[in-house]
Amino acid sequence: MKAIRFLAAALVAASLSACVSSDPASRAITPVPGDVSVASKDPGQQVARIPQFTVADIRVTVPRSLKVSEANLFMPVADIVWRGEPMGDRYAQVQRIFDEAFAGGTAGMQRGPAVIVEAEVTRFHCLTEKTRYTVGGTHAMRYKLTLRDATTGQIIDGPRNVVADVKGAGGQAAIAEEMAGRTQRVVVIEALAASIRRELSAPVALPPGLVSQNAAPEAVMTVAQVY
Template identity: 45%
Template sequence: MLTRHAIAAMIMGLSVAGCSAPETATRNAPLDTSTATVAAPAYAIQEIRVSVPKTLKVSEANRYYPGGDIVWREDPAGDRHAQVKAIFEAAMMQGVKAMQPGHVPAVLDIQVTRFHALTEKARYTVGGVHSLQFHMQLRNPETGMAYGEPQFVKADFKALGGQAAIKAEQQGITQKYRITNHLAGVIQRQLTSPGGYQAANLGLMGALNQLGASNKN
């Protein structure tokens, strides 16, 4: 878990602006019902809590578009839920560090609902979409009261494929690197913009991806 003291120390060290939420039996259940409204840019994040529910299915199938909720291959075979949680924690921390903190202390709860990176087969041929989706909720660190309603964030973006993927890897630009930086930017926009993050239109790839997310696996 990332403590409020660790995050506060990192935020204080910036001179310019740039662990787990309760699991539920269903992937799309709301995180809270009691809320208080606060303007988005006013938050000072003191703690980040990331949850990757064990109810999310992991697929190790090497197909262009495998079923399941979690598809991740760049780390060694092992606990994919823990690996995805570590990626989200690093990304959320990176995004929060780059922000100018506001005056309202808050805890940031993240509940991952989908993490589809590319399989080996897709990455070295046609490419595809990194499908990254989560619920977020801001809370009062003392009372646990939610600030506003829980928000669903769709952070899908285009993945590299074929020669572009190979060239990127040679430069140290891995899937993990791109996903971490993308999610860091997403949470910055989500916390500072009244309209939140708006995912780009990914055309046919995005439509197919959304269809897969909505179907039961």
């Protein structure tokens, strides 16, 4: 009986192994905390995202052609929906948010060729009051990213569309965040800063035992979606 069970187990194992791709890269994929997957032949190897450029300048534009909505609906039809600050010039407010986030996200990037970072905002659709204080949702933030050589002005990357969406709390969770000082503005700036860090960095394997400052949780993350 034991021999029969052993044989059955062996047959099951063989059938499962036949379903696994023989692609060496697929077999070598090792999950990294905060990342989806990073190829590594050593299961114990740590991977961090390291800046690949020296940021010489940042230029963010928020086109006035984008449609703004102040309607208190669950999902207003507009390009810019922002209630994280008092009513005012929403274009200017979004501009300041991106400027602050990108300055923080690229701080200390002094590695590789010098570049000018250009970002054109294409969507900044955050939560309305109605959404934030009920079900919550997603702060949908999109921008078109272009990197230029800081000396020649020639494009070396892009333009490409980047998605920097982040979850927005709702109901009592949103109220608790507000009371703790974690406002919508704080949330979106953190997300945008992390997004630009990812876009200007690349995964690099670290030697065993080496702890890198670049391996902070916010720096070792999934590459932002592109569409």
